[in-house]
Amino acid sequence: MNQFVSKLRGADEKRVNGLAAMRRRWQSLHWAWRTATVLAFLAFIYALPDLNEAGVWPINVISTDYAAEGSAFDDVLVLTAIYVLVAVGLNVVIGLAGLLDLGYIGFFAVGAYSVAIFGSPTSDVATAYPWLMLIPIAIALAMVSGVILGLPTLRLRGDYLAIVTLGFGEIIRIVATNVSVTNGKAGIHEIPRPPGEWPDGTRIFGILDSRPMYWLCLTMVVICILGVKQLENSRVGRSWLAVREDEDAASLMGVPAFRFKIWAFAIGAAVGGLSGALYASKEGSMTADSFPLLMSILFVAMVVMGGQGNTAGVIVGAVTITYIPERLRFIADERFLVFGLALVLVMIFRPQGLIPSRRRAAEMADMKAEAKEVNVVV
Amino acid sequence: MNFNAFLDWFAQRSDYLGSHFMELTTGGLTLGAIYALIALGYTLVYGVLKLINFAHSEVFMVGAFASVMAWELFGLTGSTPAPSLGMLVVFLILGTAVAIAASGATALTLELVAYRPLRRKNAPRLVFLITAIGASLAISQAVGVLTGHNKWKVPNLVSPNVVINWDTGFMGTLRLTDLDIGIILAALLMLVVLDLFINRSRLGMGIRAVAQDPDTAALMGVNKNRVFMLTFLLGGVAAGLAAILYNLRIGNIQYDVGFLLGVKAFTAAVLGGIGNLRGALLGGFALGLVELWGAGFFGNQWLNVVAFVVLVIVLMFRPTGLLGESLGRSKA
């Protein structure tokens, strides 16, 4: 057994070293080359639905169209884009600011319900607002709930914060189930999609062609990633990092720790609300059961297994956790079991995640080395 | 809602609360006893390892299923009649032993498989928390798969006899069965036993030492790992007892009862003072009472919200809890 584990470890070390080498090569490229590569990659991602249609390799292998009981690949792509957005938002909270939020589904639900309640003609709210107004409303409401959650709780220690956020997620679900405006288990239907028509009169964001919805979600992902990167490479990102490393020392060096923690929550909530809003538009209808608490833990798994703090890592995490159950149906049925186990395994063997950020990998290695030096009694 | 309507609602709810006060209180106490027993596990592990063992709720759940399985092995099912007194005692002892063994084993497994390797790598706190959550998810889902996501009915063992039945009129009927009294006494007994153990025995002293300062305790010859295992085991024992009582009281068990119960028990532990054994008991009863009174006043559908609200309020205004954190200090 031990031999097997060491072989696994060896293989994993090689993989990590390979990743590190790739990262170095990447950094050494001229910025023009890097930009070109990124743009080419983006073009590829945008073209995925069309590539799927054309049956191009390797897309036809990856595609879920023909997997037993698989959903249409286009549908899977939209869902994946939405969950990648979730992961990017949650990464701000967990990865950048170091706050363990176990109730992120709450912000997702607030965004989704905002769109549903204010947009659906069947909801209690008299006017059905146009879709373009719904998105800012959803984001704003989610941000407000983020701040409301954060104000009393961000002074707490990490463990307590985790449990309280768990409670928040569950409270949102209970409120949704019991309050009349959200219509509980019966749910809200006829949620609007973005407006617009092709020249021949068909709706752009109609149900038949998922591509415009996919492109919309993908564009949101790109915008949010850019935004987060801007923050990361500024005094804000630096302050978050300092607070993560040593909050008291950061405070003494002039960092308004609480304010920036609230901001992290607010930004994470805003992105969560946006993804919830997109989800509601995509699905068209939803009930209080659409937002189980277990999803929060899955979201955390996306961020943490992929590599918290590292945008590429969390994207990989989100894609993996969304895509694999669609492709392998037996996993889909027991996805919580599978990913719960995976989470434990990754945490025990590679806590910095599968694609760690350079900083995080160094942190973990240092802490491990320190443990070896100091261990008087194992 | 205008002011008059609000007053009406308020009066109506207060009336309901008042006229059912006794029922709600006894219900709260028995529920609270179960919370208290589970809370003991959370508070012990936190006091010694400074870790919230999210998976403790699954430790409880496994014990509950194990005892039901043991009873079914002996032919008892949901539909067979209750056994005679002699056999009843035998079955109770059997069930309790199995529950405690299963819970203890689960707790130990968690420590050995998940937490100890992480300690060896000196992993940061966040990783411990996430591992605990993942383990909680994995265990509950695994049991779900094994039980077909079904609710299992607990065999009829006790037909509770009403011991006190006193209609106080305006405050409702005070109705206590022998089972209710047994549950409350069991919780108190468990506390006393643990309290004595922690404060009077050598092993207990080791636990207190490690809770205060693990490295110095190690230097003084205390085997930290053994202490950690003992801590998890003790928590598991308390959880196993809670499992039996839960089975007898509620009558059915399902793979996902752990989550909600766990959060509430943890809230109870925090309310009483995390790391404080007596606090766990106090917090358990207090939470049970507040929950039932709250449900009586606001309506049953808001029962689960009460615990979360209590948690936030306690953590905001008195994070050390009612009795303060203290496993490390001389009193438990």
Place this chain on the structure above:
Amino acid sequence: MSKALLDVNHVTLKFGGLTALNDVSFTVNEGEILALIGPNGAGKTTCFNVMTGLYQPTNGAVLFNGQRLTGRKPHQITKRGIARTFQSIRLFPEMTALENVLVGADARAKTSVVGALFRFPRHRATPADREFANPFGKFIAPVFGVSRHRREERESRELAMDLLEFVGLERVAGEVARNLSYGHQRRLEIARAMATRPQLLCLDEPAAGFNPAEKAELQELIRRIRDRGHTVLLIEHDMRLVMGVAERIVVLEFGQKIADGDPTSVREDPKVIAAYLGEPDDDDA
């Protein structure tokens, strides 16, 4: 007569039954190097903590630039102009030396979260700005100008490099803080504290763990810090260091001030000698 920067005004601090500080009064004048000394348990660190706003006095007040330091959060005290280092080093271990100092420099930055996200150009680009800009910015800057974020980043970075040079760490600027040698870490802490542009720099046992050569270097550094325009307050156990660098010394014993004056008079004060002066520190024998 230089003006009083920090005024400790009949400060008493009680922790429950224990009186840690008993009616302590003295001033720290602008531009001087003041040392706070006393035997172990005299209350030096407690006094330090009261003076830097970490503790609130039970009686009396601490006035900084004439204003009370009451109930303010740590980051607000830093913004007022008081910076401190610690007895045990509290650097950000996984950040580089430069990043550590940059965090200090951020204390004066006015860029908000919104400003960092939406970087609207609003300042005219100077040649330095243009040099600092990334490839994209090099096109934008001459035409539209630079954002406040960009301007402050450049200024912070220049200040940080300047301070690293000042303490002699420019060569290890890119090194992760936990990998630096002990001496380097102590100097980095000082550089980081200075980056917050304080009027008063408080050093808590800055020479702990130093050998005599390093202590001499530290004396020189403290003088240079004062010459740069900061006022320095330090707690130290090493008498030789204190005598060598302090211009005024305040002596505490059992929470009370027993002497306050220039080094020579303090050294000869019988009360101080009675308290503990006379033995050189063990570690520089």
